[in-house]
């Protein structure tokens with residue numbers, strides 16, 4: 001019985017080896033599988049038959065069938081991988097493309113001049129000990145006005161200047177980055193030197209100088225014994241480093257609700273050295289930023305003792321500085337996303 005099976009299996013192996021040579025596509029591969037591994041194959045029939053084999057012959061019988069099964073599967077798998085590769089190759093050859101055609105050049109982006117100038121200014125103030133912090137663009141009227149000594153009847157709160165939301169009458173788009181000063185003073189104990197920059201929103205008509213949103217950068221220092229002179233020195237240093245030369249600055253009295261005294265800083269035009277040019281509108285001077293000593297009411301709003309601590313703050317428009325630095329005539333260029341504009345920097 002076993003000898004019979006041994007002979008049959010040996011013959012089958014030879015037959016299979018020859019049959020395998022005829023496998024050349026998916027169809028012949030499938031025919032091979034049905035013939036030798038399918039439900040009606042010799043192997044499956046004999047596996048079903050094993051229960052009829054005498055118990056003493058059964059282990060060897062089972063072993064022979066198992067070896068045959070491994071052999072058949074091996075032949076099948078080898079041929080299947082060859083046929084799969086052929087099928088894939090044929091599929092790819094149908095999808096072939098002309099590798100001699102020129103490729104499509106992917107244009108890469110360009111750093112925005114506003115980002116470049118922002119980084120530069122942040123770096124200058126870092127050098128003087130100011131740490132950059134962030135705050136939300138969606139704010140409440142407490143952070144945007146009340147804590148900054150801007151009472152409810154103040155015209156700045158008017159809907160004509162500020163974008164309110166329909167979330168609540170107290171939620172608005174921040175109209176300046178001074179909101180971040182309040183958040184900083186709430187969380188951090190003085191002495192502190194912080195810097196915040198980001199997008200702000202005002203209900204302005206769009207023209208060459210104004211947009212309903214733009215970018216501000218503010219600094220705030222709260223320390224003991226700070227003076228207006230300290231602030232002047234810091235701002236002077238900043239202007240000198242930004243324009244790369246020692247230029248004259250002047251402070252003109254101004255009014256902001258959150259600083260007292262308040263001032264506007266002008267610098268002599270760095271492009272014409274004061275003799276008058278198109279950048280300065282022939283005035284020889286440029287209005288650069290607003291600044292002042294933090295109003296004691298602002299310190300009170302965040303529970304800082306104004307008898308012990310003194311602050312100064314300054315805020316500037318980043319578009320203004322970028323326009324000056326690169327002599328850009330129209331603020332709207334910043335927001336077009338036009339690569340022809342961006343590539344110039």
Ligand SMILES: [Zn+2]
Pocket residue numbers: 269270271272273274275276277278279280281282284285
């Ligand atoms: Zn000038």
